[in-house]
Amino acid sequence: MFKSTGNNFGGPEITFKDYQGEHEIVLNAVFDYDSTNEAYRNARQLEIYVPALRFNKSAVAGCFFAAEGQYGPIGTTVKTWIKNKNTIVIEKLTAWDNLTNHRIYICTMYGLRGFRGFAFERLKAAGINLQMSDSIGYPRDQVYYVTPDWVFLNFSLGSPSIGANDKICFLSNYNGFPDDIDALLPYVSGYFDYRNPGTNVHPVRFKDSQILITDLPKQMGSGTGWDSLFYAFIVRDRDNTPDVPGRCLWQAKDLIYDRYVRIRSVRMELSPFPAVVYAEMESSLSNKTTMTYEVEAVPDKMAGFKAFFLGTYTGGKCLTIQLVELQLVRENGKDKFTTSSGTGLKNLIFQLFDTSVAMPVNA
């Protein structure tokens, strides 16, 4: 998270949630500004000044604009890009300058260009099955991809029914959205106001693993073909502070081994001297004794280790202790995390929170 240091359009200090990776930056921010102020009027494009970003510049990305109309917020999509390490630019459209209160939603991935000779890798979108209150339209497209640091979610729905105006509508995922997201995001409802360009860009709250849609505008028009849409890259709220100062923290979520097997969450804190490791972990069912995951974002200063932990086997009705060996191997720039059943059942389905002695593996 960081705060802006200034801007050229008379806007407020802006708080960004961020994920800054080697090849992508994901930013979330919402801010309002007054379109009558002189700085805005003089600006050719909106520039937000920020502490140094990881990129020197980015390719064009997209975000959302809304202006407060008589019957609700109305707007469109606008371009955005990183101009230099300290400047984020947002395209300025003047079609809504007759309306005073403007808002920008940045829920955006910024990327790079200029690479050669890399493998073309396609992601596999995660399974999604939207469940929703019956006032929201039928889903047309549902794409969902989740990483430990950010989530990409987009979907299109048929135009909302009139009944949606008076209800608190919700959207959630049968398989569960992450519970570490709290974000104000734009929902393009499909409602429109013929006096202004664009369509209704409505604020919705993504929190507690669901999207809440309230107060849809009552006096805007709707019609066949005016479908709604949602499109956002959302930063997850990861707490990267170790519980014990001085320890080295690594945590990850949803490490996937195959279709059914995953580590839902893992949090490890390593104390280098004496070499002690604390682990919290939740694993789903597996019929394998040993599973290895390629993992990312392990802090550089965390050494490879192996350690034995006691966990609770959660696959049966009785309380069963599971001995688990966890191993982190760091070799040739790749990090591999292995879980092995120590004794008892092979089915590794367990929860653990335990502290153990860390033994070296990369020696």
Add this chain to the structure above:
Amino acid sequence: MIALPSIAFGGFSGSAKGVTARYQDGRSILSLKAYPSGYATAAQMVRRSALAKISKSYKNLSDAEHKAWENLAEHATGQSVFGQKAKLSGHNLFVRLNSNRAYCGQGELLTTPPEGLTVIPTVEYDDFTLSDNLILFTGVPDPDGDLLLVAKMSDGQSKGVSSGWGKSVIISPDKVPDWGDVDLTDAFTAVLGHAPVPGEKYFIELYWIEPASGFTGIPIKVSAICEAGATPNRRLTLDSSDILDDDERYISDLDVEFAPGSTILTAEITYDSTGHNVQEAYCHLPDAVAARTPDFKSYLLGRSLENDKYIPYFFAVTKWRWGHDNEFKIGKRGGPWKYKGIAFGTCPVFEM
């Protein structure tokens, strides 16, 4: 230039028919008027025609302005602000900075000197390709500040020539690296009228220029023998020139590039699907272009254009084999469909 002892021509000075006589340091010097030789690029024509004008206009400056230029010139002496150590007069500095600015299309004359000297960085690069079909520097970092890259290049010389930079001409006065790439292929052909010839040696100079002040950096000098048919490791892109020009071209402008990190697509696309009553826009790609990537799907934001009132959309972007065609398609989500619009943004690519 001919230098003669003063016995014969002492005190004699003046010009006649392209010959100039002057007396300097106890010697009389006869010099012939110099005419530019070799190629004159557009940038050089600008500079030559501007030089006289700029030089004359120095006389029209006020005393205070003259003094300011002289002061700055004193500080410029010995500084690497023009890529070489040189003693400069105020007049020299005035002409140099303003003629450099003229190169970059800065029409207005600097009458007051820049506030101080600017040290311009040297051009850096990772790799360089010189072939009959490609002149390309890669890995050129963007400079801090608003600088343009000036490229000078000689025509082909024999392999034995060790220094041919004096024969180089400006082929591109205002290049901006394209994500690290400086491609001089078209500029060379446009100026010298032909492609580089395999087996011949070429001399290249590159330096940064600050258009606002006219200051330039130290040139880097590169020479290489042209190879035949380089096949460089190209960036993974799809652009307008890749589109098949058939009667089903509904994408007018295509600018797509891929980057690593679970491949990420960045794009700016303009479409016009007038006459095509489906809520999508597409074009076809030749087999060789389509072979650059496997089939994929991705998602971009976009909107209809101004007259259709900026209706916001997101687009499902697909590149796939459809029947006998390699189709690149953007399918509208959200609504309602307008025939003309843009799609833009950054998104990972997914399996179909």
